[in-house]
Amino acid sequence: MAGAYIHIPFCSHICYYCDFNKVFIEGQPVDDYVDMLIREMNLVMASHPDERIETVYVGGGTPTTLTPAQLERLITGIRAALHFDAGEFTFEANPNDLLTTDKLQVLHDNGVNRLSIGVQSFNDDILKRIGRTHRAADVYQAIANARKVGFENLSIDLIFRLPQQTREDFLASLHQALDLDLPHYSTYSLILERKTIFYNLMRKGRLQLPNQDTEADMYQDAIDLMVTHGLAQYEISNFAKPGYQCQHNLLYWRNDHYFGFGAGAFGYVGRDRYHNFGPIQQYLAPLHDHKVPVIEHHLVPLEEQVEEEMFLGLRTREGVSRQRFADRYHMSVEAVYGELLDQLVDQQLLEVDDQRIRLTNKGQFLGNEVFQQFLLDDQLV
Structure with missing residues (x-):
């Protein structure tokens, strides 16, 4: 789907x-x-x-x-x-x-x-x-x-x-x-x-x-x-x-898949994030030859998928589902972000329960600053 x-x-x-x-x-x-x-x-x-x-x-x-x-x-x-x-x-x-x-x-x-x-x-x-x-x-x-x-x-x-x-x-x-x-x-x-x-x-x-x-x-x-x-x-x-x-x-926001059609459009299917040519004529030229107009493919690594799961999920009021995270990445949110979650809860930027992780009202006003902290320095195994 x-x-x-x-x-x-x-x-x-x-x-x-x-x-x-x-x-x-x-x-x-x-x-x-x-x-x-x-x-x-x-x-x-x-x-x-x-x-x-x-x-x-x-x-x-x-x-x-x-x-x-x-x-x-x-x-x-x-x-x-x-x-x-x-x-x-x-x-x-x-x-x-x-x-x-x-x-x-x-x-x-x-x-x-x-x-x-x-x-x-x-x-x-x-x-x-x-x-x-x-x-x-x-x-x-x-x-x-x-x-x-x-x-x-x-x-x-x-x-x-x-x-x-x-x-x-x-x-x-x-x-x-x-x-x-x-x-x-x-x-x-x-x-x-x-x-x-x-x-x-x-x-x-x-x-x-x-x-x-x-x-x-x-x-x-x-x-x-x-x-x-x-x-x-x-x-x-x-x-x-x-x-x-x-x-x-x-x-x-749930980090699901979508196709992108048209000049400059982005799509995300499987692990493939792709980008079409932006200028109109560059977009049209391959299609006249019955070829797709993709300029770039990016195979999204696990770390980037996890980061985006957090950035995007936290934009919503329902937040990040622990179960969905575990089912997708075969690890718990705590296994990746345990210490950071504690810090952000202490700063009253996140609220955490057994099912979900959400921004607080204060966190909503500082969303971009919160999201940046979920960038990963190390590779996930």
């Missing part, structure tokens, strides 16, 4: 904080890309005829920059190549691609059952400042249209620690988001990634960001408000009503 991630690298506009593999859609060979993406799925799955795909997630870029006809062609190809008949089927979307129902109708009619919509803020000035082209009014129209065609499983993303953003402003966006009464929300602190406009502005001293205390307050506000609206925090950045946790993302 595995998931499948499918990458659509096209955007109508490049946001100032985004470092994902993406290109302006104008002048790009979009139809050829869709055809070759389907070819890649067929080539790869021919080597895994018995693999059952449980979740499909189409991300980007912006998948909804595709035309209705291209979306239909893509989804039909996904279902045929992956033998994907049932399960969570997510598309990422931008609000300004959903101002009419034509694309939404194609998605819904072809079995897409979950939408993840990039909202980021309800403040129009901040949206301009971060390079978004939609406005708050577009969000309301997009949600109304999605519901009109029959979508129930809807999620929106919010970002905090944005340039010149105040705690009060983020609180206002939180309230507006929660007033929509959606079953799932994601909220992330801005990360300055290399090769982004914001990173370059930061290096020039021209980016004013909230300080760390304000950032922590914003995160706590999100946690508190989500809880009061019946949304449980099931991962550091994700909140859901019962039964609406994103199953595809849970697959990542």
